[in-house]
Amino acid sequence: MDSKLLRELESLLGPGSVLHKPEDLILYEYDGSVEIARPDCVVFPRSTAHVVKIVELANRFQIPMVGRGAGTGLSGGALARLGGMQVVFSRMNQILEIDIENQRAVVQPGVVNSDLSRSVEHAGLHYAPDPSSQKACTIGGNVSENAGGPHTLAYGVTANHVLGLELVMPTGEVIRVGGKALDSPGYDLTGLFVGSEGTFAFVTEIIVKLTRSPEAVKTLLAVFDRVDDATETVVEITARGITPAACEMLDGWTIRAVEAWVHAGFPLDSAAVLLLEVDGLREAVEPHADEIAEVCKLHHAREVRVARDAKERELLWKARKNAFGAVGRLSPTYYTQDGVIPRTKLPATLRRIEEIGKKYGFEVGNIFHAGDGNLHPIILFDARDPTQFERAVATSDEIIKWCIEVGGAITGEHGVGMEKDRLMPLLFSEDELNLMRRVRDAFNPRGLLNPGKIFPSGKGCGEIRIRPLPVKGADVAPTT
Amino acid sequence: MTTAARIVPDRVGEIVGAEFLVADPARLATYEVDGVRPCAAARPETAEQIVELVRLAAAEKLAAIPCGARTKLRIGMPPRKYDLAIDLTRLNRVLAYDPGDLTLGVEAGIPLCKLQSVLAEHDQFLPLAVPFFQQATIGGTIATNVDTPLRQLYGTARDYVLGMEFISGEGVRTKSGARVVKNVTGYDLHKLMIGSIGTLGVITRVNFKTFPRPHVSRGFLAYFADAAGAFELRGRIAASPLAVSTLEILSPQAAQIVARNTSSEVGSLPLPGEWFSTSHWILAAAFSGNERVLGRYTTDLTRMAEESHAENSLVIGDAERHSLWGRLREALPLMLESSPAATIVRLSTLPTRLGEMIARLQQIAEQHELPAALFARGVGVVYCALLPPSSGGEAIRRLARACGKIFESSPSFDGRAMIPWCPAALKREINIWGATRDDFALMQKMKTVFDPHGILSTGRFVGGL
Numbered sequence: 001m002d003s004k005l006l007r008e009l010e011s012l013l014g015p016g017s018v019l020h021k022p023e024d025l026i027l028y029e030y031d032g033s034v035e036i037a038r039p040d041c042v043v044f045p046r047s048t049a050h051v052v053k054i055v056e057l058a059n060r061f062q063i064p065m066v067g068r069g070a071g072t073g074l075s076g077g078a079l080a081r082l083g084g085m086q087v088v089f090s091r092m093n094q095i096l097e098i099d100i101e102n103q104r105a106v107v108q109p110g111v112v113n114s115d116l117s118r119s120v121e122h123a124g125l126h127y128a129p130d131p132s133s134q135k136a137c138t139i140g141g142n143v144s145e146n147a148g149g150p151h152t153l154a155y156g157v158t159a160n161h162v163l164g165l166e167l168v169m170p171t172g173e174v175i176r177v178g179g180k181a182l183d184s185p186g187y188d189l190t191g192l193f194v195g196s197e198g199t200f201a202f203v204t205e206i207i208v209k210l211t212r213s214p215e216a217v218k219t220l221l222a223v224f225d226r227v228d229d230a231t232e233t234v235v236e237i238t239a240r241g242i243t244p245a246a247c248e249m250l251d252g253w254t255i256r257a258v259e260a261w262v263h264a265g266f267p268l269d270s271a272a273v274l275l276l277e278v279d280g281l282r283e284a285v286e287p288h289a290d291e292i293a294e295v296c297k298l299h300h301a302r303e304v305r306v307a308r309d310a311k312e313r314e315l316l317w318k319a320r321k322n323a324f325g326a327v328g329r330l331s332p333t334y335y336t337q338d339g340v341i342p343r344t345k346l347p348a349t350l351r352r353i354e355e356i357g358k359k360y361g362f363e364v365g366n367i368f369h370a371g372d373g374n375l376h377p378i379i380l381f382d383a384r385d386p387t388q389f390e391r392a393v394a395t396s397d398e399i400i401k402w403c404i405e406v407g408g409a410i411t412g413e414h415g416v417g418m419e420k421d422r423l424m425p426l427l428f429s430e431d432e433l434n435l436m437r438r439v440r441d442a443f444n445p446r447g448l449l450n451p452g453k454i455f456p457s458g459k460g461c462g463e464i465r466i467r468p469l470p471v472k473g474a475d476v477a478p479t480t
Numbered sequence: 481m482t483t484a485a486r487i488v489p490d491r492v493g494e495i496v497g498a499e500f501l502v503a504d505p506a507r508l509a510t511y512e513v514d515g516v517r518p519c520a521a522a523r524p525e526t527a528e529q530i531v532e533l534v535r536l537a538a539a540e541k542l543a544a545i546p547c548g549a550r551t552k553l554r555i556g557m558p559p560r561k562y563d564l565a566i567d568l569t570r571l572n573r574v575l576a577y578d579p580g581d582l583t584l585g586v587e588a589g590i591p592l593c594k595l596q597s598v599l600a601e602h603d604q605f606l607p608l609a610v611p612f613f614q615q616a617t618i619g620g621t622i623a624t625n626v627d628t629p630l631r632q633l634y635g636t637a638r639d640y641v642l643g644m645e646f647i648s649g650e651g652v653r654t655k656s657g658a659r660v661v662k663n664v665t666g667y668d669l670h671k672l673m674i675g676s677i678g679t680l681g682v683i684t685r686v687n688f689k690t691f692p693r694p695h696v697s698r699g700f701l702a703y704f705a706d707a708a709g710a711f712e713l714r715g716r717i718a719a720s721p722l723a724v725s726t727l728e729i730l731s732p733q734a735a736q737i738v739a740r741n742t743s744s745e746v747g748s749l750p751l752p753g754e755w756f757s758t759s760h761w762i763l764a765a766a767f768s769g770n771e772r773v774l775g776r777y778t779t780d781l782t783r784m785a786e787e788s789h790a791e792n793s794l795v796i797g798d799a800e801r802h803s804l805w806g807r808l809r810e811a812l813p814l815m816l817e818s819s820p821a822a823t824i825v826r827l828s829t830l831p832t833r834l835g836e837m838i839a840r841l842q843q844i845a846e847q848h849e850l851p852a853a854l855f856a857r858g859v860g861v862v863y864c865a866l867l868p869p870s871s872g873g874e875a876i877r878r879l880a881r882a883c884g885k886i887f888e889s890s891p892s893f894d895g896r897a898m899i900p901w902c903p904a905a906l907k908r909e910i911n912i913w914g915a916t917r918d919d920f921a922l923m924q925k926m927k928t929v930f931d932p933h934g935i936l937s938t939g940r941f942v943g944g945l
Contacts, residue, residue: 101715102830102860146664157662159671160639177919181828182860183627185898185913186942187680187923191638191671195664215721239580241603241692281721283772340660342581372662373581407576409658410665420665427665432654435929436667442925454666 001040005061009043012053017044017091028068028086032133033419034335034383035076039066039086046091048204051168055202058085058448059172066450067198069110069141072133074336075417077145077197081452087202089140095119096205103210104163104180109140109203116208125210128155131413132321143203146195148413150246150320151277153371155211157413159194166205167193170449180207192439197415198450200443214279217245218289219307219316222274222296223267227251227354230272231347233299234370237276238343242291246277247371248320251350254327254367254378261326264319270302274370275320323367324378331380335392339403340412343373352402353377360395374412375403401426416454424456484542484563488519491540492564495532496522500570511565513545513940514558514904521565527645527653527684533566534682535651537935545937546682548589548617552624555900556677558907560939566682568619574598575685576659583642583659585687588619604690607634609805611812614745619683625675626900629726629766629808632858637674640689644670646681649931659687672926678937679945680930694768697725698777699801702785702793703760707731710763711835713788714858717765718831722780724765727858728808729834731842732759734853734865737814738807744817746810750803755794763790764808765858766801812863815853816901819867823879823902825886829895831860837893838862841886848882871903880909887914916943 001020009018019025019042029038040063045051058065064084071078080086093110100123107116113134117126130149131137137147143165148157155161164178178190193200224230230249237247250258250273255266266273274296278288293304307313327334341349350366357364357379365378377399381392400410400423410416410423424433437455441447493501502508502521511521524530537544543561547553548568568589576585579602586595592606593614599605607630610621622637622644634640643657656669673683704710710729717724730738735758741751763785767777778795785793796804807814816822829837834856841864845852853865866882868875883899883906890897899912906912920943927934927945939945 099830101719101832103718104830146668148662152662156635156639159668160635173921175918175922177922179894179896180830181893181895183826183828184896184917184919186916186919187676187926188638188671188674189919189922189926191674192668195668212721212723235580238582241582243692280723281769281773281776283776284769287770287772340658340663342578342583342660344578344580369662373660374662407578407658408660409663412660412662413664415664416666424666427658428655431652432656432666435648435652435654436656436669438929439667439669439926442929443922 002061005057005063006041008057009041009054013043013045013050018042028071028088029079031071031076031078032074033076033417034333035079035418037076037079037081037418038083039080040083042086042088044088044091048166048168048174051087051202051204052172052174054085054087055168055170055172059446062448064448064451067140067144067202069138070112070136072137073141073145073417074338074414075411075419077415077417077453078141079418081418089138092204100125102180103212104207105210106205106207107139108205109138109143111139113137113139113142120210124213126213127208128161128211129158132324139206139208140203143194143206144196144198145413145415148369148372148374150248150369153247153369154243154245159191161209162190162194162206163209164207165190165193165203167201168204169201170444170446178207197417197454199440199453201449216282216285217277217279217313218285219313220276220289220292221305221307221316222276222301223270223303224272224300225270225302226300227272227350228347229299229301230274231350231370233274233296233301234346235344236295236299237292238371240295242288244276244292244371245279246275248275249273249366249368249370250275250320250323251366253363253365254323257330257365258319258323258326261329262319262322264315266319275316327365327378327380331382333381333383335379335381335396336376337396337399338411338414339375339400339408341373341375341403341406341408345406346370346373349375349402349406353399356395356398356402360391362392362395364395369412372412373408397423418453421454422456424454483540485519487540488542488563491536492520492522492533495536496524496529500524510550511547511567513553513562514907516559516562518545518562518565521567523567523570525570527571527647530566530647530682530684531651531653533564534647534649537564538649538651538933541933541935543935543938546619546623546678548620549591549612549615551612551615552620552626555624556937556940557912557944558904559937568684569617571684579604582690583661583687584690585659585685586618587685588683589617592616592618592621599690600693603693605693606688606690607640609809611810613809618686622674622686623676623678623683627857627861629728629805629857632727633723633725634691638671641670641674641686642689643687644673644683645685646673646683648681649933649936657687661689677941679927679941681936696774697766697768697798697801698774699796699804700765700767700777700781700793701796702763702790703757704763704790705760707761707835707838709788709790710761713763713785713790714834715832716784716788717781718858720780720784722767722777724767726764726766728764729856729858730762730764731854732761733851734811734855735760735762737818737853738811740814740818742817746813747817749806749810752804752807753800755796756804760791764804766805811855812901815865815867819869821868821871821875821879821903823866823883823899823906825864825866825883825897825899827862827864827886827890827895827897829860829862829893831858833893834860834862837895840889844882844885844889848878850878850882871905876903876905876909879906883910913942
């Protein structure tokens with residue numbers, strides 16, 4: 001790291017806002033994925049003006065820069081793959097404006113997702129996208145990855161809730177796209193920038209929509225003795241046009257992992273559970289819940305439990321949202337995928353995942369957004385054994401190939417990042433990838449912002465993939 | 481004879497077949513855009529043929545405009561150059577429909593009404609109740625991103641288009657997104673295509689999320705002596721737990737046009753009954769659900785209307801509702817046919833500022849002696865139709881001055897304005913897109929990436945893109 005650059009950064013941000021010692025940097029070399037890449041320095045801007053100056057320095061010294069929120073991402077999107085400067089937004093965490101009547105908020109990128117919802121709770125509003133890591137993850141990170149969450153089934157993903165952005169381009173200009181009002185004439189740049197995985201610009205301000213909280217909520221837990229029955233239930237709920245607010249599935253293996261930690265009352269001998277939620281008007285919720293229970297029974301649910309009160313509901317959701325943490329207790333390392341499939345293919349897909357797991361000698365756990373067809377198969381492996389890691393990747397790749405074969409996609413909410421770049425040619429032709437590259441290069445002409453992401457680098461995975469390190473007893477593992 | 485006139489018909493005929501080449505002047509007149517007539521129109525059957533057409537255009541520097549039923553081809557500035565129309569109406573198939581997954585993939589030229597009837601067989605629909613519904617194609621609807629009353633509940637195309645296939649200005653067949661309801665694989669290039677009026681590529685396929693069709697719906701109407709009461713009621717509904725599927729506020733003049741019987745196709749749609757007042761400001765909303773839910777909406781909406789000092793309010797059943805909502809859907813075409821120089825300005829603002837904005841628009845219309853009909857969507861959009869009785873030079877000048885004032889005043893409402901429909905003569909006086917903003921530089925970059933030779937719908941979009 002150029003010491004002149006460090007001095008300039010320190011004089012810009014103050015000494016407590018620049019990290020460059022190896023023992024500090026090691027904390028920023030990973031995110032929630034299995035990827036590792038260490039930055040050369042970490043900086044903490046407190047304003048848009050800081051970010052502009054940081055970008056100017058990166059250009060002057062010709063070093064890569066990458067944005068980071070809370071580092072809960074699951075695809076290596078916020079890692080400094082080619083080194084350089086990691087720009088951490090945790091100190092740009094102000095809610096700048098809340099407009100209750102118009103259901104808008106203006107926030108800085110470092111605002112924690114659930115903090116925004118909490119700050120408008122008194123007015124009966126919330127911010128709808130709710131990734132399972134919502135107590136830690138930031139809105140800026142959510143915007144970069146177009147984050148989802150269990151309730152996006154009914155309420156939509158981040159892109160559906162972002163109206164405008166303030167951007168610091170990798171060339172240093174500050175540009176606003178979208179706005180508080182709808183329908184800005186021109187191309188929908190806001191729509192394009194949400195989910196661009198931090199490869200187009202730094203996001204320094206976000207205008208979001210706030211959603212009215214439902215007056216009634218019912219949460220159901222349906223218990224099944226066969227995985228097929230659970231998946232067939234999801235197929236029928238979807239086909240009947242019942243849109244629950246959330247429809248999550250945990251298979252038996254995951255249930256046992258979670259129950260050992262959270263004690264939510266999931267039956268340990270069951271093959272699968274569905275966690276279903278309906279919300280809306282009081283008059284609508286009751287019959288809605290009854291219809292869902294009826295479909296569950298039709299598909300041989302052993303039991304359909306309705307949470308009696310808010311406390312019971314919270315416990316069920318705690319189990320779901322902390323599931324990946326629970327898995328972290330079982331194994332030093334795990335690999336999770338994020339493929340999406342048409343929901344009609346759920347039963348066949350779960351069967352196929354089991355077969356693929358067996359072929360490679362793994363028991364694959366499944367805990368996922370069933371209502372969206374967004375899978376999260378979990379493969380436990382020991383990273384100290386290189387052959388295991390390779391087999392885990394092979395298992396996962398075969399699952400992804402299946403997803404694409406049945407009409408699906410590679411990633412539903414985690415992003416491509418540095419983890420799935422090599423899979424992109426499975427879905428996109430070279431022409432298509434080239435057009436996307438040219439879009440990126442138009443905004444990011446020198447390639448200094450978040451290099452080495454999304455697009456296959458042309459090298460085999462073994463050559464560029466950095467081996468994961470074993471992390472012992474991670475009680476607070478990243479969640480999804 | 482220009483190069484284009486010499487080479488276009490022959491080469492185009494080779495690509496699509498002589499039968500699907502339109503070259504005679506009378507038929508070509510129907511492809512005119514703001515008075516500019518192309519040398520030829522091609523009616524390709526496949527995406528491959530479109531690739532060839534665009535490559536031909538790129539090689540020969542011909543300007544092409546993709547189109548469908550041509551109901552919204554007036555949206556945009558006059559083309560800088562226009563040699564070839566690419567008519568997509570023969571690409572009209574449903575390519576994939578998985579009712580169980582509520583997903584759909586269709587070719588761009590499929591008529592919307594045909595598609596809705598396919599979906600209806602499975603009790604599903606797309607929330608695209610767009611104007612010119614009987615003719616409009618999916619491609620044109622998405623390329624112009626016209627909004628509909630249903631955006632209140634369902635949002636706009638960007639909220640339910642899952643992916644797209646399109647042909648770039650270099651003739652490269654490409655896609656983005658997929659046909660699954662949740663997906664972050666690669667950049668969402670299809671979001672750029674929505675509303676880009678054919679300036680970035682030729683859309684050949686669109687994938688959608690479909691929606692279950694509500695079984696029972698009702699309409700709710702509240703009548704007010706002035707606009708303020710209607711907007712107060714909008715605020716009360718927005719702050720309540722009710723989730724209405726449409727919410728429109730109409731000026732008395734707009735209500736009169738909506739309920740006017742004429743000989744045109746939209747003008748002869750069934751008329752609303754006597755219950756429909758044309759002398760009030762009206763808030764019209766729709767809702768659906770089971771009997772108890774319908775009861776709850778009725779009680780709450782009626783109470784809120786009283787609290788907002790409505791003169792009267794009523795709930796109408798599904799059968800009656802259809803007549804009014806059919807006409808609300810066609811409000812813009814009805815307004816267009818009500819004046820020879822009808823000019824429709826679309827504005828957006830924060831919902832709480834709608835009333836203020838409408839008052840200012842009325843004032844501007846009065847100052848310029850222009851009859852005006854206004855309606856607002858509850859989400860924060862206003863359509864202001866300026867309807868001079870003649871299309872002479874004086875009317876155009878007054879329209880130009882009024883539109884200039886509207887553009888000038890919209891920033892004070894945190895708002896945006898553009899003019900989707902107006903006479904071609906007015907486009908010589910004003911830019912229908914208003915002034916560009918600092919994000920224009922980014923838009924230019926996108927145009928250069930997607931259409932480096934500048935051959936697609938050239939000069940028609942924001943800032944001359």
